Amino acid sequence: MGEQTNQVQLKNFNRRTVLNYIRKNKTATKAGLATATGLTFMAIKKILEELEGLHLIRCDEMEAGGMGRRAVTYAVNETYRYTVGIHINKFVTSIALMDLRGEILEVERCSMQQEFPNQNAFVELLVSGIEKVIKKSGIEKEKLLGIGVGVPGPVDTENGIILTPPNIPMLSYLPLKEILEQKCGYSVYVQKDTNVIAFGEYWYGDGSGRNNRNDCYDLAYVDVDMGIGSGLIIDGKLNIGANSIAGEFGHITIDINGPLCNCGNRGCLEAMSSGIAVLRELKAQLEKEPEHPLYEKRENLVIEDVFKMAEKKDLLTISILNQSALYVGVAISNLINILDPQIIILGGILIQKYPRYFDIVTNVANSRKVKGAKENYIAVSKLGENAGVIGAGEIVADNFFNEKVNELFCKNA
Numbered sequence: 034m035g036e037q038t039n040q041v042q043l044k045n046f047n048r049r050t051v052l053n054y055i056r057k058n059k060t061a062t063k064a065g066l067a068t069a070t071g072l073t074f075m076a077i078k079k080i081l082e083e084l085e086g087l088h089l090i091r092c093d094e095m096e097a098g099g100m101g102r103r104a105v106t107y108a109v110n111e112t113y114r115y116t117v118g119i120h121i122n123k124f125v126t127s128i129a130l131m132d133l134r135g136e137i138l139e140v141e142r143c144s145m146q147q148e149f150p151n152q153n154a155f156v157e158l159l160v161s162g163i164e165k166v167i168k169k170s171g172i173e174k175e176k177l178l179g180i181g182v183g184v185p186g187p188v189d190t191e192n193g194i195i196l197t198p199p200n201i202p203m204l205s206y207l208p209l210k211e212i213l214e215q216k217c218g219y220s221v222y223v224q225k226d227t228n229v230i231a232f233g234e235y236w237y238g239d240g241s242g243r244n245n246r247n248d249c250y251d252l253a254y255v256d257v258d259m260g261i262g263s264g265l266i267i268d269g270k271l272n273i274g275a276n277s278i279a280g281e282f283g284h285i286t287i288d289i290n291g292p293l294c295n296c297g298n299r300g301c302l303e304a305m306s307s308g309i310a311v312l313r314e315l316k317a318q319l320e321k322e323p324e325h326p327l328y329e330k331r332e333n334l335v336i337e338d339v340f341k342m343a344e345k346k347d348l349l350t351i352s353i354l355n356q357s358a359l360y361v362g363v364a365i366s367n368l369i370n371i372l373d374p375q376i377i378i379l380g381g382i383l384i385q386k387y388p389r390y391f392d393i394v395t396n397v398a399n400s401r402k403v404k405g406a407k408e409n410y411i412a413v414s415k416l417g418e419n420a421g422v423i424g425a426g427e428i429v430a431d432n433f434f435n436e437k438v439n440e441l442f443c444k445n446a
């Protein structure tokens with residue numbers, strides 16, 4: 034009996050390995066699968082037939098190398114099931130419906146620059162957005178695997194509760210998983226926003242095609258926005274840490290006597306470099322510069338003011354932005370010294386809106402890290418504003434391809 038169970042487990046493990054290899058590589062051949070997995074050609078052939086029979090993958094035949102030769106490749110059947118990914122941000126909440134290859138079929142964006150009378154009103158906004166994308170896509174409701182949500186941290190991921198987000202206090206202690214599961218009837222996965230973005234970048238962003246595709250690798254996503262945060266993928270898996278605070282990059286100390294941070298500590302990276310820190314520093318400097326064009330506006334500055342002035346070659350705003358980038362570069366050199374990830378992706382408003390920011394960060398990071406080692410690959414996010422919804426949906430897909438898929442295999446044992 035025990036031996037039989039072990040055999041079934043091993044069979045399912047091999048099936049998942051083949052399926053997830055195809056998923057990660059977008060397409061795969063029998064020969065490529067045999068080399069990558071170490072399984073025999075016959076075993077691969079049998080597993081592929083099973084996966085095709087379950088409609089999890091499809092087989093494409095293509096002309097290859099002329100002379101009428103055909104190459105057979107395998108890909109995930111992207112229309113087998115669908116996911117909903119939600120990204121809740123201080124400014125906008127995005128709700129998207131995706132297929133199993135991370136393609137967005139429908140997306141709804143709702144402004145967060147409105148007063149929500151209570152948490153219920155916000156939940157209703159999410160529920161109607163979810164219903165809208167399902168309806169507009171025209172998919173059958175049974176084909177939706179679940180809903181992934183990226184929320185501002187800190188988060189109790191196990192119970193899906195948003196804790197005390199400093200930038201959106203209205204959401205404090207919202208048990209989002211429980212409420213959405215009740216209202217929508219699907220499985221709901223709640224995860225910190227920067228973690229879902231990192232996951233999106235790993236699967237579909239600049240991270241997906243790099244490196245040796247056979248290997249799982251490490252990726253760090255660093256978000257430099259009004260706040261600063263990060264998400265870490267270690268060996269292909271999301272790393273949330275022992276107490277869900279891994280990747281709290283904004284709260285590493287840069288200056289022990291520095292300005293007070295909203296976490297209670299002094300001189301955190303977020304207190305020195307974030308969009309909020311940039312605005313605070315600009316206001317302080319403007320008090321001494323009554324001739325400056327932003328002097329009159331100093332009590333009501335918004336981050337766009339800073340970018341506009343920097344674009345006009347204004348020295349004050351440029352020096353504040355450069356200083357902010359310098360600290361982020363120092364912090365990233367520390368990150369490289371500890372983790373040495375293959376890929377570092379940078380995103381967020383300061384990276385996107387001030388072109389020199391990225392160059393300063395990479396130069397500082399590379400010049401301050403341990404000398405002699407090869408340079409790490411550092412890039413600006415290419416998924417941009419969609420990284421969050423794509424990653425949130427992929428967390429649902431990942432659970433399917435690694436856990437729920439076993440139920441299908443068992444029926445087909």
Ligand SMILES: [Zn+2]
Pocket residue numbers: 283284294295296297298301303304
């Ligand atoms: Zn802090």
